[in-house]
Amino acid sequence: MERPGVRARQREQTRRTLLREAERLFAERGYAAVGLAELVSAAGVTKGALYHHFPGGKADLFRAVLAEVQRQVGDRVAAAAEARTDAWEQLVAGCEEFLAAATAPGTERVMLVDGPAVLGWAEWRAMDEAASARHLGEALTALVEAGRIAPQPVAPLVHLLSGAMNEAALWLASAASGPEDLAATTAALRRMLRALRAD
Template sequence: MRQQGVRAQQREQTRQALLRESRRLFSERGYAAVGTAELVQSAGVTKGALYHHFPGGKTDLFRAVLLEAQQEVGRRVAAAADAQEDPWVRLTVGCQEFLAAATAPETERIMLVDGPAVLGWSEWRAMDEAASARHLTEALTSLVDAGIIAPQPVTPLAHLLSGAMNEAALWLASSSAGPEDLADTAAALTRMLQALRAD
């Protein structure tokens, strides 16, 4: 029994090493520039271990790294929003935090550049929605219920806002945007959100 526990712990350590090293390499150089041999060497594991944990190889490993990055961004957004008492401030702070977290160096390339390219737009969008849609929908619902936003169906509004923020984040990750553009984008987002207020 104890031996099974040790084996399970070793398997989890191997999985975590693969995730940690591949995330570092993917964020620094991009998916296409990192080979399978480099991934396993960097993690200090065998190719067999990689395929044991991620049967689809590098693509499955990338999918797990992307999921981890999206969940991390979701936690950052939720923590920033939940720290606010006022429901309106909770929404605006959460939206601002999404832009900052999604375009941070350790997540930007994985989430915004390679994610759609490697997995395809549909799968990337579904993963993004699963990671962040619930928080946005809950925030908007509470604002509609409180009369801060005019009564309206929340689902289309959540999709519109999510699409706008994703598009802004994708642009911020592009080569045409500069570091100063994050503040301008955040200000534009604040003005856009302000237009939703019932008062």
């Protein structure tokens, strides 16, 4: 007789496989171009298994993929920030890493293009805020409290910086930009951030 722990591990393995294959396909071709049959075939599971883990089907699976991609980007941003000891340099390093991570092949399509298109602006914005804007707000609040940024409401800064970085990431990932533009955009971001400094 199969033990409950074995079944739980098998279910989790099925879920992880679905997420991995869906992330790969959505990143390569985009949400609209990937069908349900292709998703279950790539993962080697049945449609019933997919609906067991993601009752809303393809849209629920995409939502989970987006959350995973946002987590991966967040991990990269946190690692870049934590490699610095100065709070200001942590902010700058985190913002720069966001641009690099968000423009990685496939990430931009899932996170910035298909995310708001598939889930709608309000849900995508809520996920984005939970994944990254909250951390940006915490970093800016700490810098205001330390006197490194002039006293001011933090929420407008969070939305302005988050919007600017998302837009820059979309442009960097588009055909309109070239390989040299990441460095130029990063330099522009540094100048924009420097203007916030009070010291």
